[in-house]
Amino acid sequence: MRMPDAEALLDQLAERMRPQVSADAALIGIYTGGVWLAERLHRTLGLKQPLGTIDVSFYRDDYQSRGLTARVKPSDIPFEVADADVILVDDVLYTGRTIRAAINELFDYGRPRRIRLAALVDRGGRELPIAPQFLGAEVKVADNEQIELQKSADGRLSLVVNPVPAQERN
Amino acid sequence: MAYNPQLNANGELHHLLTIEGLPRDIIVRILDTAHSFLSVTEREIKKVPLLRGKAVFNLFFEPSTRTRTTFEIAAKRLSADVINLNVGTSSQTKGETLLDTVANLSAMHADMFVVRHAQSGAAHLIARHVAPYIHVINAGDGRHAHPTQGLLDMFTIRHYKQDFTNLRVAIVGDVLHSRVARSQIHALTSLGVPEVRVVGPRTLLPTHVSELGVHVFHDMARGLKDVDVVIMLRLQNERMNGALLPSAQEFFKYYGLTPEKLAGAKPDAIVMHPGPMNRGVEIDSSVADGNQSVILPQVTFGIAVRMAVMSILAGNA
Numbered sequence: 220m221r222m223p224d225a226e227a228l229l230d231q232l233a234e235r236m237r238p239q240v241s242a243d244a245a246l247i248g249i250y251t252g253g254v255w256l257a258e259r260l261h262r263t264l265g266l267k268q269p270l271g272t273i274d275v276s277f278y279r280d281d282y283q284s285r286g287l288t289a290r291v292k293p294s295d296i297p298f299e300v301a302d303a304d305v306i307l308v309d310d311v312l313y314t315g316r317t318i319r320a321a322i323n324e325l326f327d328y329g330r331p332r333r334i335r336l337a338a339l340v341d342r343g344g345r346e347l348p349i350a351p352q353f354l355g356a357e358v359k360v361a362d363n364e365q366i367e368l369q370k371s372a373d374g375r376l377s378l379v380v381n382p383v384p385a386q387e388r389n
Numbered sequence: 390m391a392y393n394p395q396l397n398a399n400g401e402l403h404h405l406l407t408i409e410g411l412p413r414d415i416i417v418r419i420l421d422t423a424h425s426f427l428s429v430t431e432r433e434i435k436k437v438p439l440l441r442g443k444a445v446f447n448l449f450f451e452p453s454t455r456t457r458t459t460f461e462i463a464a465k466r467l468s469a470d471v472i473n474l475n476v477g478t479s480s481q482t483k484g485e486t487l488l489d490t491v492a493n494l495s496a497m498h499a500d501m502f503v504v505r506h507a508q509s510g511a512a513h514l515i516a517r518h519v520a521p522y523i524h525v526i527n528a529g530d531g532r533h534a535h536p537t538q539g540l541l542d543m544f545t546i547r548h549y550k551q552d553f554t555n556l557r558v559a560i561v562g563d564v565l566h567s568r569v570a571r572s573q574i575h576a577l578t579s580l581g582v583p584e585v586r587v588v589g590p591r592t593l594l595p596t597h598v599s600e601l602g603v604h605v606f607h608d609m610a611r612g613l614k615d616v617d618v619v620i621m622l623r624l625q626n627e628r629m630n631g632a633l634l635p636s637a638q639e640f641f642k643y644y645g646l647t648p649e650k651l652a653g654a655k656p657d658a659i660v661m662h663p664g665p666m667n668r669g670v671e672i673d674s675s676v677a678d679g680n681q682s683v684i685l686p687q688v689t690f691g692i693a694v695r696m697a698v699m700s701i702l703a704g705n706a
Contacts, residue, residue, distance in 0.1 A: 274425065277437035277700075286401070286704030287439070289418065291425040327434040 222378035225368060228339055228355035229256065229376060233263045236306075236337060236353045240264055244304045247271035249321055250292050252310030252368035255376060256339055260308060269297040273307075275320035300329030306353075310368040312338040315349035340378065342366060394516055401705040404516040404525040405698050407534040408575040416579060420544050422697035423690070430466065430693055439700045440469035443500040447473045448491075449528070450506040455664060456528050456538075459688070460503045463695035467703075469501075491515050499523060501703060509533035509568075524702040532568050537698060538663050539572025541691040543580060545683055546618055548690065549659050553580040559612050559654075560603075561588040562622035562644060562671050565595050565633075569663045570622055574601050588612030589644060592633040609644055613653045621646050621662045624671045637670045647673045651681065659683045 245268040248257025254272050261270045272295045276288035307321055318336060325331060337353035342360055358378075360366060365383050370376055393410055397403040402415050429437055445464040447457050457473060464471045476490060485493075491502065501524045504512045509531030516525040529535040543553075550556055558577055564570045564587050577585045578601070587598055588606045599605050606612030613619060624640060634640050646660065660672075660682045668674045677684060 276425070277429065277439055282439055282704055286706070287422065287700050291422050293425040293428040295428065323438075327436065328432055 222358065222366065222380060223340075223356050225339065225376040225378045228378075229259060232256075232337060232339060232353060232355040233260055236260065237264060239353075240266075240306065241304065242267050244268070244306055245271060245298050246306050246308055247273050247296065247321070247325070249307060249309045249317060250274045252339075253308045255368065255370050256310060256337075257308040259376075260337070268303075271296040271298065273321050273324060275317055275324060278320035278324045280316055280320065294324065296325075296328050300325060300331055302330070302332045305331045305334045306337055307334060308337045310339050311366045312336075312341040312349075312351055312354075313344050315345045315347035318349050319347050339368065340366060394513060397705055399705075402701055403705055404512075404527075405536050405702065406512050406516060406525065406527045408536045408539050408572045408579065409534070411536075411575075411579070413579050416540070416543070416576065419540055419694065419697050419701060420547060422701060423540075423544055423693040426466075426693040426696040426700075427690070429696075430689070436466050436468055438468045440464065440467035440500075440703055443467075443469045443703060444498060445469045445471050445501045445503065445699070446494050446499045447471060447503045447528075448476060448494070448505070449474065450476045450487075450504075450511070451529070453505055453529070455688075456505065457503075459691045460526075460528060460537075460695055463692050463699060464501075464503075466692070467696055467699055469699070472499075487511065487514065488518055491519060495520060495523060501526065501699065503528050505529045507531055522706070524705075526698060526702070529568055532566055533571065535568040535572050535663075537691070537695055538569050539576045540698070541687060541694040542569075542573055542620065542661060542663070543576045544690045544694050545661060545687050546659075548686070549683060550617060553577070553582050556582050556618060557584040557586070557616045558582055558618040558620065559586040559588050559606075559616045560620045560622065561609070561612065561646065563593045563624050564589055564598060564622065565593045566625060567622050570620075571601075573620060574603055578602050586612055586616065590634070590640075609650050610653055613650060616654045617658055619646065619651065619654055619658055619660050621660065621666075621672050623663065623665065624667055626667070637667075641670055645669070645671055645673060646676050648675055648679070651676055657681075661687055664688070 246257045246261050248254035274292040274294050276291040335352040338351045339355040340358045341354055342358050360380055363383050364380050367379050395404050395406050447460055449457050461471050503526045504515055505528040511530045512525055512527035527536055560570050585603045586606055587603050662684045666672055
């Protein structure tokens, strides 16, 4: 399947969020693609809270089988999580396991009032009861393919489909 | 590729025994991972679930409250169960061999051993004999190595100086008996520090230390001139009674770090010490507590570095 244009999807996603996101909502981007999206959404929606970033490596459920992620980025939550209205931002929603890990990590900072989820694309294949409140588009790809969000030197975002590298298949 | 007892068949870190021969990218990965753990240690809940259900045995055949405590905190912040054994006071005095002690603890389903021993090579010996799923961390063996101390020192230097490749680093004092100094020298050269100096009296420097790629100084003023980092080593009290040193006072006069001697280093030089310090022997209180001292941050960074080492090891089958 040909991937939709990421820039157009991001605009649609922002417009879908706008009526339901108050100015004191807090965005948290999930590394790596989710952080790029969250930076843009944060600007477009004119949010007051500083932007948060999360790397779920310390909370992944496949650590036992795959070890620690090679390049772990520090999570940075620069606002009070207790009672915050949080929106997690990710690029590709798939099994839901990354979102589970992000929610667990977030609760180690405090008890948010609410957590919602924004994703650029949803490829189906959920293994946990997790659903996005804000979505760019649903897409279909084969099981042996992965969708990747890329960022060019001038900051433009695009979606590409690649075959899954052999060692990453279960 | 030469056999490296620290690496598994995939070239991943399986045990941490020494920095000597450790691939540079593994050192850098440990430092990068530790950087991410630093933010965990500053949160409300300072725990992550990586080592949940794992049993870490702190196996200390030589007393060390601080190192044992920082390993214990690191393991607990990774959600592991920690069992502390001061073996010097139990089985060994009853005549049990090192390997029998380890075999018994393995039968209690240990997943990781943190080993401190007065004999060089003790951690290597244990690593060679444990089941393949068990990981061993050397927490100091004889005069040989103390790799996590070396790594936390590298983390500290990188934190304050960013780039290793334009630094002048002086290691001062009792290099002869120091496993810390050996680990530091291997780490510094591996990370590309162009000038590593060792400074001390002839009696406290190993005879062929220059073969490790370091510059040797016996004079403090020359040794500290224009350095970016001063690492003071602990002068162990038991060394003072032998023929190596006339007295602690005389050592302090020539090699103790005072504000006057530190003035010869670069104005933004940092002062490090692996602890515990002997104030008035190797370091003056006004330097230890001064604004160039990063001795307490070293302790804080040590926990993040040990969390990184443990989580990388335990994740590599």
